[in-house]
Amino acid sequence: MSKCLTKYHGEIEYSENDVVQFERGPFGFESNSRFIMLVPPTMTPLVFLQSLSTPGLCFLALPILVVDRNYKLTLGTEDRRAAVLPVERQPVIGEDVLCLAILTLQQGLPTTANLMAPVVVNLDNRKAVQAISSEGSYSHRHIFTQAAAACS
Amino acid sequence: MLVMRRRTGEAVLIGNDIEIHILSIHRSNVKIGIKAPRSIPVCAREVELVRQENLVAALSMYDPPAFMSQLRQVFERDSVQDISDQKTDMKREALNGKDQSKEAPCRQVQSPR
Numbered sequence: 690m691s692k693c694l695t696k697y698h699g700e701i702e703y704s705e706n707d708v709v710q711f712e713r714g715p716f717g718f719e720s721n722s723r724f725i726m727l728v729p730p731t732m733t734p735l736v737f738l739q740s741l742s743t744p745g746l747c748f749l750a751l752p753i754l755v756v757d758r759n760y761k762l763t764l765g766t767e768d769r770r771a772a773v774l775p776v777e778r779q780p781v782i783g784e785d786v787l788c789l790a791i792l793t794l795q796q797g798l799p800t801t802a803n804l805m806a807p808v809v810v811n812l813d814n815r816k817a818v819q820a821i822s823s824e825g826s827y828s829h830r831h832i833f834t835q836a837a838a839a840c841s
Numbered sequence: 842m843l844v845m846r847r848r849t850g851e852a853v854l855i856g857n858d859i860e861i862h863i864l865s866i867h868r869s870n871v872k873i874g875i876k877a878p879r880s881i882p883v884c885a886r887e888v889e890l891v892r893q894e895n896l897v898a899a900l901s902m903y904d905p906p907a908f909m910s911q912l913r914q915v916f917e918r919d920s921v922q923d924i925s926d927q928k929t930d931m932k933r934e935a936l937n938g939k940d941q942s943k944e945a946p947c948r949q950v951q952s953p954r
């Protein structure tokens with residue numbers, strides 16, 4: 690077991706089996722390629738995507754079907770290759786992959802979810818990619834709740 | 842915005858150093874070739890949008906109890922099902938997959954302080 694410092698959860702222990710590995714980290718954070726997903730039981734279904742190399746980097750995320758129950762995942766061939774997924778078909782959420790939408794919380798503004806570029810995690814091997822959807826109509830700022838974000 | 846029409850094989854020049862070539866057109870898809878100095882970053886617009894959004898998302902500092910109560914309100918508003926059932930179902934499906942042998946690599950932790 691290894692230890693890491695987290696943004697919201699103090700110091701935690703994790704094993705290599707917990708690590709989600711990006712070929713290249715999320716856009717803007719390409720050098721952060723190793724993350725773990727933290728799921729406090731009382732905060733279901735919220736997922737904290739915590740960087741292992743940068744303690745202060747932790748994205749809040751929700752399973753994408755929680756944000757949009759009809760979400761259609763369309764990954765380009767390059768993204769399927771990056772997540773080591775079969776190239777001949779689209780992956781199925783919940784069977785092949787876990788699909789998360791990163792949330793943005795800003796003081797005084799509605800909380801939004803990035804449906805344009807979900808984080809896709811291969812359930813077999815934990816390879817991950819932030820994939821920009823080939824489907825043109827999803828927003829990078831899908832309003833999740835109209836209420837102003839609960840920010841400190 | 843400067844608007845012009847181009848056919849396959851034609852090009853657009855921007856300044857002295859940038860060329861945009863229309864390589865092929867197939868249905869609603871255009872293949873574009875871009876010649877530019879390395880010092881000028883070139884990327885699809887969505888990439889830059891997502892990069893900016895990730896940066897803002899990374900700066901989010903949230904208040905756990907207030908945010909959880911917002912989440913619960915959203916679920917109450919959106920569904921007539923029992924909230925805990927829906928969240929459990931969605932969590933189980935989204936995180937663990939329909940095939941229970943494929944465990945999602947999630948770490949259970951205490952709620953943040």
